[in-house]
Structure formats: C-alpha cells, structure tokens
Amino acid sequence: MDGIHDIGGMDGFGRMARDESVFHAPWERTAFALASSARMVGNTDDFRHAIERLDPAFYLGADYYGRWLGALEVRLRERDLIDSDEVDRRAGSAAARPRAIASAGLPTASPEGGPVRTIDRRPLYAVGQSVIARDLHPVGHTRLPRYVRGHHGTITRVHPAFVFPDTNAHGWGEDPQYVYAVQFAASHLWGAGDHSVSVDLFEPYLEAA
Amino acid sequence: MTDHDHDHDPRALRAEALEAILIERGLVDPAVIDSTLDYFENDLGPMLGAQVVAKAWADPAFKRRLLDDGLGAIAELGLGGPQVDHLVVVENTPDVHNVVVCTLCSCYPWGLLGLPPAWYKSLAYRSRVVREPRNVLAEMGCELPDDIEVRVWDSSAEVRYFVLPERPNGTDGLPEDVLAEHVHRDQMIGVAR
Known part of the structure; x- marks a missing residue:
C-alpha cells in the first residue's frame, strides 16, 4: 500500500533532535x-x-x-x-483507541525460524547489472519504497532468498525471493545530491534495464 | 507508575489495560514480559557491536571474513541474535562514509546494537537521510568533507547493515577490550566518523 509509513524523501519533518532515549516512559x-x-x-x-x-x-x-x-x-x-x-x-478512555483500515488478508499460521530460505533456482540478476525498480502499487504490504519506483539502479550485492513480505503478511504463502542491494544515484532520485542510496529489493520488484 | 504526566497519558492507560487483559486471557506470560525486557535492556547493546569492531581492527583476517560474510564472522564471537538474520558489514575508509537507515519502519541490528535510540526511529531521520545525508549528519555533529563519498543504506528487507568505522590514530598495539572502548554506537550506524 502507498501508506503514511513510506516517508523516504518527504519534506516537513524538521531538523534532527538528539533524543537518545530508547523508551520515554x-x-x-x-x-x-x-x-x-x-x-x-x-x-x-x-x-x-x-x-x-x-x-x-x-x-x-x-x-x-x-x-x-x-x-x-x-x-x-x-x-x-x-x-x-x-x-x-x-x-477509562477511548482517546488512544487505534483506527486502521482492514488488511487484504491475515496470516493463518506462524512461521518457525528466521526469514532466510534456500530456493531451487538461480538469481535472475547479477552484480553490476542495471535494473529498474518497477512502478508497482500493491494494495497490501510491500517493501518497495515509493522513492525508488521507476528509477534505474545497479545491483551491488546478491543476497540470499527471503520470505516475500508481500505475500507472507497476508497468509498467501512464503513465496521466497532473492533480494538484491540496488544502488541508486541521489541525482536520479532527487534531482540533486552527490551520494548514493542503496535499497534492498526483492526480485519481483525489479526488471532488467 | 510514579510519573504524574505519564499517569495521564491515554496511551499509558491503554497499555496497562491491554497488559491486564492479555495476562488474564493467558495471551502473555508476565514472566516472559520481564525476561524479554531484561534481555533487550541488559544483554543486548552497543558493547556487542563494539566488540566486533575492535576484533576487526585488531585482526585483519577476521576483518576480511566480517566484510565477506558478516553473519558467519560474528557467529565466531557468539553473536547474532534478534533482527540479525543476515548481516552486511560496510567499511568506512578515508574516501567513503556509510550511513544506515530504515525509511519504511525502523529496522536495526538489535543483536549487535540493542534497541535503537529515539532519533533513529524519528520521522526526520527516516525521511531525510536518504535525500540529504550530509545535512542530517551535520545537524548531528558530524561534518563530512565534500570529497568523501557518502553511501546511504536503506534496510528495506531483512538484511541488516552495520558500519565498520575507521580505526582511530594512536591506537596501535592496544588490546581488543581497550579498543572496544573507543567505539561508539553512532559510528556503527554511520552518524559519526
């Protein structure tokens, strides 16, 4: 979903405050x-x-x-x-009662162990390859941040396969996928900046450039 | 609770009510609440990450293994733990500075650094560091020279990133436990050099 949580690159949240607390209360x-x-x-x-x-x-x-x-x-x-x-x-109050929209589907089981999986196919992409982050807008959970969608990047690392959050969050199966570190130039993402931003993207989020 | 302000925070009242209901229904075990907090507040913390950095500074072969296979290398030290299912260690050099964020939530290598400080989870840090890292770091007291390349790592999946800072001058020959005292949490996130 294109939710409020997806704030990478947004303006308006102000200067950094050095709040070192882990818990405030x-x-x-x-x-x-x-x-x-x-x-x-x-x-x-x-x-x-x-x-x-x-x-x-x-x-x-x-x-x-x-x-x-x-x-x-x-x-x-x-x-x-x-x-x-x-x-x-x-x-004694409804003041902090949370409001939320419904999920497209809820898990029906709890996993054992961590999210890394071994899968019986090779990664589609290799280090050095140019890719495009697809312009996807799924209704459910995704880990494809808005600020990279549609942008060209370069694969810098091929990680293992991991449980796919887009399906796993909804009880639609683990559908494990390779994850890639994809490096984007700030000048492409934001029109300015001399740094790079590396984002970990699941294989279905990508297409060859 | 003793803090008057916190007593009147509706979130405090709601947390207390939820806790009571969950305990009554057997959905949480009070002993597990205590052991969870004890583990996260006392067993985990930046001292674990500092141990990794000190070992890498002192032992070039370990450093190579750490950069090549982060999870395997920290396992040699008995480390790993929550939110460290796969680990990539990125190295600062005189020419490159790395900084870590999670723009979508607040992913953080708990098993090496403990729970994150509030600023790491703040909307300002999450929104801005991918776009203007030099300004964010400067506001945090870290001015980077213009000729240093800045690499921002957005931990958007289950890979956790950890910065290996440069070894400070004047630390030659120091043992690992003393070297570890030179390492600060902020360096391992990348908001300090």
Whole structure:
C-alpha cells in the first residue's frame, strides 16, 4: 500500500533532535514487551503491515511505541482475541483507541525460524547489472519504497532468498525471493545530491534495464 | 507508575489495560514480559557491536571474513541474535562514509546494537537521510568533507547493515577490550566518523 509509513524523501519533518532515549516512559516498555511476546497467529510482516494500516493521523501522532501499541491492539481485535470496547472501558478512555483500515488478508499460521530460505533456482540478476525498480502499487504490504519506483539502479550485492513480505503478511504463502542491494544515484532520485542510496529489493520488484 | 504526566497519558492507560487483559486471557506470560525486557535492556547493546569492531581492527583476517560474510564472522564471537538474520558489514575508509537507515519502519541490528535510540526511529531521520545525508549528519555533529563519498543504506528487507568505522590514530598495539572502548554506537550506524 502507498501508506503514511513510506516517508523516504518527504519534506516537513524538521531538523534532527538528539533524543537518545530508547523508551520515554514506562508504558513504552510495556508496549514493546507486549507486542514482542503476545501469543497470536502471525508474523513480522503482518505486524509491520498493521502499523502501516493505522489511520495516517494516528500514525503521525502516536510516536514509535504508540504505533506498536496501536498495531498490537489492531492485530488482537482482528483475531477476535480482544474487544476494543473492553479496552476502552478498562482504560477509562477511548482517546488512544487505534483506527486502521482492514488488511487484504491475515496470516493463518506462524512461521518457525528466521526469514532466510534456500530456493531451487538461480538469481535472475547479477552484480553490476542495471535494473529498474518497477512502478508497482500493491494494495497490501510491500517493501518497495515509493522513492525508488521507476528509477534505474545497479545491483551491488546478491543476497540470499527471503520470505516475500508481500505475500507472507497476508497468509498467501512464503513465496521466497532473492533480494538484491540496488544502488541508486541521489541525482536520479532527487534531482540533486552527490551520494548514493542503496535499497534492498526483492526480485519481483525489479526488471532488467 | 510514579510519573504524574505519564499517569495521564491515554496511551499509558491503554497499555496497562491491554497488559491486564492479555495476562488474564493467558495471551502473555508476565514472566516472559520481564525476561524479554531484561534481555533487550541488559544483554543486548552497543558493547556487542563494539566488540566486533575492535576484533576487526585488531585482526585483519577476521576483518576480511566480517566484510565477506558478516553473519558467519560474528557467529565466531557468539553473536547474532534478534533482527540479525543476515548481516552486511560496510567499511568506512578515508574516501567513503556509510550511513544506515530504515525509511519504511525502523529496522536495526538489535543483536549487535540493542534497541535503537529515539532519533533513529524519528520521522526526520527516516525521511531525510536518504535525500540529504550530509545535512542530517551535520545537524548531528558530524561534518563530512565534500570529497568523501557518502553511501546511504536503506534496510528495506531483512538484511541488516552495520558500519565498520575507521580505526582511530594512536591506537596501535592496544588490546581488543581497550579498543572496544573507543567505539561508539553512532559510528556503527554511520552518524559519526
């Protein structure tokens, strides 16, 4: 989805503030621990997608662990494990009740182990090759940032194959795919700048240039 | 909770209510909450990454393995852990400076650096460092000379990036544990030289 989370290159968020805190308040620790350990069917990709599906105003106003807390509640209620009305009553307020759009599909199983997979085909692309990041706009979860779509880049590393977030977040299977480090020139992405930006892109996000 | 302001934050009330409901329903184990926090706050942290950097500075063969196969090399030190399923170590040199971000969320090599500071997760850092890294670094106190090439790494998949900073002058012959004290978290993210 082309969501509020996809902020690479956006203007308006101001100067860097040197806030070194990991947690600002005890509730942020609680939110981290609950989101990390609550037992439910799902995976990291659907957790990230739950954050992305939060109402944009909620997302921007919630701060980092506020988004974790919101996404945790969204995931729990989508699985009928809790009822947000009950949370309102117990909290004595609906002020922090998260709003979110529905997912295109939820996982039906939880994975074992990490996301790296061995697949029985060769990578389509090689180091040094020119590629284009496809101009895709999937309705669901994706890890293809908007700021590289349609741009030319160069493969600098071929990583192993990983579970494909675009399907895994929705219970549509792991469909593992090779991942590539693709280097883009800032002058191409932004019209200015002498640096490069390297983005890790799954094979289906790419086409040969 | 003792902090008056936090008592009245609706998010604090909601976190407390959710915690109580989840415990009552057996969806979280209070002991797991405690052990999770203990692990992330006490067992993990930048001291682990600093150990990797110090070893790479002291041992050229280890450095080659680290740059070639990050995960395999840190496993030699008994390291790995959460959010380090695949690791790429990028080396700073007199001519190249690397800096790491996650624009889509806030991916970070927890197993080597612990949980990230607030600024790493901030909307300003995530949005700006891919577009104007020199300005962002300057605002953080790191002025890069114009002739240094800047490479930004957006960790958009499950690969985690880790910066190997340059070894400071005047550290010849120091043992690894002393070298590790010269390494700061910001260098391993790439917002300091």
